[in-house]
Amino acid sequence: MSRIADRLRELELVLPPPIQAPPGVVFPFQFVRVVGTRAVISGHGPQNADGSFAGPFGQVGAAVSQAEGYALARRTGLAILASLTRALGDLDRVTAWTRVFGMVNSAPGFNQHPSVINGMSDLIIEVFGPVVGAHARSAVGMAGLPFDLAVEIEGEVEIAPAT
Amino acid sequence: MSRIADRLRELELVLPPPIQAPPGVVFPFQFVRVVGTRAVISGHGPQNADGSFAGPFGQVGAAVSQAEGYALARRTGLAILASLTRALGDLDRVTAWTRVFGMVNSAPGFNQHPSVINGMSDLIIEVFGPVVGAHARSAVGMAGLPFDLAVEIEGEVEIAPAT
Amino acid sequence: MSRIADRLRELELVLPPPIQAPPGVVFPFQFVRVVGTRAVISGHGPQNADGSFAGPFGQVGAAVSQAEGYALARRTGLAILASLTRALGDLDRVTAWTRVFGMVNSAPGFNQHPSVINGMSDLIIEVFGPVVGAHARSAVGMAGLPFDLAVEIEGEVEIAPAT
Numbered sequence: 001m002s003r004i005a006d007r008l009r010e011l012e013l014v015l016p017p018p019i020q021a022p023p024g025v026v027f028p029f030q031f032v033r034v035v036g037t038r039a040v041i042s043g044h045g046p047q048n049a050d051g052s053f054a055g056p057f058g059q060v061g062a063a064v065s066q067a068e069g070y071a072l073a074r075r076t077g078l079a080i081l082a083s084l085t086r087a088l089g090d091l092d093r094v095t096a097w098t099r100v101f102g103m104v105n106s107a108p109g110f111n112q113h114p115s116v117i118n119g120m121s122d123l124i125i126e127v128f129g130p131v132v133g134a135h136a137r138s139a140v141g142m143a144g145l146p147f148d149l150a151v152e153i154e155g156e157v158e159i160a161p162a163t
Numbered sequence: 164m165s166r167i168a169d170r171l172r173e174l175e176l177v178l179p180p181p182i183q184a185p186p187g188v189v190f191p192f193q194f195v196r197v198v199g200t201r202a203v204i205s206g207h208g209p210q211n212a213d214g215s216f217a218g219p220f221g222q223v224g225a226a227v228s229q230a231e232g233y234a235l236a237r238r239t240g241l242a243i244l245a246s247l248t249r250a251l252g253d254l255d256r257v258t259a260w261t262r263v264f265g266m267v268n269s270a271p272g273f274n275q276h277p278s279v280i281n282g283m284s285d286l287i288i289e290v291f292g293p294v295v296g297a298h299a300r301s302a303v304g305m306a307g308l309p310f311d312l313a314v315e316i317e318g319e320v321e322i323a324p325a326t
Numbered sequence: 327m328s329r330i331a332d333r334l335r336e337l338e339l340v341l342p343p344p345i346q347a348p349p350g351v352v353f354p355f356q357f358v359r360v361v362g363t364r365a366v367i368s369g370h371g372p373q374n375a376d377g378s379f380a381g382p383f384g385q386v387g388a389a390v391s392q393a394e395g396y397a398l399a400r401r402t403g404l405a406i407l408a409s410l411t412r413a414l415g416d417l418d419r420v421t422a423w424t425r426v427f428g429m430v431n432s433a434p435g436f437n438q439h440p441s442v443i444n445g446m447s448d449l450i451i452e453v454f455g456p457v458v459g460a461h462a463r464s465a466v467g468m469a470g471l472p473f474d475l476a477v478e479i480e481g482e483v484e485i486a487p488a489t
Contacts, residue, residue, distance in 0.1 A: 025440060028447040033424060033462035035484050036363075037199075040425050043464030098196060099203050101317075103466055106307040113309050114188060121191040136196035138206030138317045140266055141307025144432040144467025146439050154427075154464045158198050200362075261359060262366050264480075269470040276472045277351060284354040299359035301369030301480045303429055304470025321361050 004091035007127055008081070015082035016047040022147055032087035039087060039094075039157050043103070045149040046075035047082075057148040061110030064150040069104060072151045073119030080120075080153065081127070089162055096158040097124055097135035103152045106141030113139040120153055167254035170290055171244070178245035179210040185310055195250035202250060202257075202320050206266070208312040209238035210245075220311040224273030227313040232267060235314045236282030243283075243316065244290070252325055259321040260287055260298035266315045269304030276302040283316055330417035333453055334407070341408035342373040348473055358413035365413060365420075365483050369429070371475040372401035373408075383474040387436030390476040395430060398477045399445030406446075406479065407453070415488055422484040423450055423461035429478045432467030439465040446479055 008015070021027050033040045046054040060069040085091055102117030104110070117139035125133040135155070145152045171178070184190050196203045209217040223232040248254055265280030267273070280302035288296040298318070308315045334341070347353050359366045372380040386395040411417055428443030430436070443465035451459040461481070471478045 025438075026444060027440060028444055028451060029426070029463035030460050031462070033422075033460060035422050035424050038424075040462040042462040043466065096196075096198050098198050098201075100192070101464075103464075104307075108307075110307050111309060111311045112188075113307065114190060118189060118191055125191060134193050134196060136194070136203040136205040136317070137192035138264075138266075138315065139309060140206065140315060141305050142466050143306040143469040144430075144434075144436050144439065146437060146465060148437045152464065152466060154462070259359075259361050261361050261364075263355070267470075271470075273470050274472060274474045275351075276470065277353060281352060281354055288354060297356050297359060299357070299366040299368040299480070300355035301427075301429075301478065302472060303369065303468050303478060306469040 002090050002092050004127060011126060013078060015078055015085060016049060017051040018086065019047060020051040031083040034087060037158055039084060039159050041080055041083065041155045043152045043154045044076050044079045044083065045152050046072045047079045053147055053149060057150060059105050059107035060116055060150050061107030066112055066115060069116035069150055070119040073102065073117050073153065074123050076151050076153045077120040077123040084157065088159060093159045093162065094128065094132060094157045095160050097128065097133055098156040098158055100135050100137040100153060100155040102137065102139040103142045103145065104139065105145045105150050110141060113141055116151065165253050165255050167290060174289060176241060178248060179212060179242055180214040181249065182210060183214040194246040197250060200321055202247060202322050204243055204318045206315045206317045207239050207242045207246065208315050209235045210242045216310055216312060219313060221313060222268050222270035223279055223313050224270030229275055229278060232279035232313055233282040236265065236280050236316065237286050239314050239316045240283040240286040247320065251322060256322045256325065257291065257295060257320045258323050260291065260296050261319040261321055263298045263300040263316060263318040265300065265302040266305045266308065267302065268308045268313050273304060276304055279314065328416050328418050330453060337452060339404060341411060342375060342405055343377040345373060346377040357409040360413060363484055365410060365485050367406055367409065367481045369478045369480045370402050370405045370409065371478050372398045373405045379473055379475060382476060384476060385431050385433035386442055386476050387433030392438055392441060395442035395476055396445040399428065399443050399479065400449050402477050402479045403446040403449040410483065414485060419485045419488065420454065420458060420483045421486050423454065423459055424482040424484055426461050426463040426479060426481040428463065428465040429468045429471060430465065431471045431476050436467060439467055442477065
């Protein structure tokens, strides 16, 4: 009985399958690296139901609207929850969110990065509640992201041993 | 008797009040997240005496000079010390600075990010001394920062239990 | 007898001397900060045999090609291994790579950051093997880097006590 899996079902949230790298691209790293009580989360982007990276692509504030950016940050959060589930077996092992580093592919002059990355923060508080889901965060503007992703997020959670 | 609070008075440094989000902006995260012996510090910007974000705003190397950038990085450090004080009760609990990640809103061609973020590094070494204040650091150029902040800094410190 | 030092000799890899700051630049931080079982790695760039920063300089996707970027990421990895050796005494103390944060000085439109930072990931897996060398990673595009470095990488490793 997984409390967080139940919560995801209650919210009708579906986690995507493993990340499909674009043709010719190699990812020689782990999407989640567990070291002791820490699970360190690689940069993730939003994913489609087949595991490929999801658009709209490009800069927030130009090709991508702020509202679309929020939705993409939320989908990036779902991709992260999927990677954590694969790495940890059960999301109930997450005892505390630690850090969220939210990167926005930024059009010149765009300055509302926090309202974009709120898509991630709101998701993890909805799913984990305000105590476990509380986290430190930055939300900042990048000159470019892989494959023209509009949003990329890395982070870290604290975990309990597997039972 | 707080040694670090005494040191701040000696240096005539005043810490700002809690961060005032700009109108309509929600910050659904913690400015400092304590997990075990770690205090993880969210992205902070320089603050005015009323808690609002401080200018000059814009890109270092264009609207903001390198010397202004240094002063803003120092003020960002004061904002971080204020958040740490609120989260920890007493800055004497900081046993080691761990990581400083200094982000500079960068005009095209600006390449002196370390000399800007030195405003933060110099501050924490002045306040905590060279042993506790020693830290790993990066200083890099961003395409944009929230609300056109010229500098944003996140980081981490190691802490002792509250006494 | 250091297993990793032997492995570096086997691969004919030579680590650079301490980083030489450009004239007039002060680095008031540690290139590796050891806190408990963690060694936190500051932002590093590629280095020449005399310790100075190595080119080609500028944006990947413009002045610097993607293949040159890969080679610079690999050289940045060697600079990091050199700093870790100086801080830890022996690279055999590294029990797990934890996090790699790869920053690419990005020309407008460049979107192949992962293939650049693979220069770092491939190196540490070659040197440490797939178990110790496994790591979480992000690879992203910056608006600027210090001294027009094409690549800068920070990270973290888990360490055993000195023997």
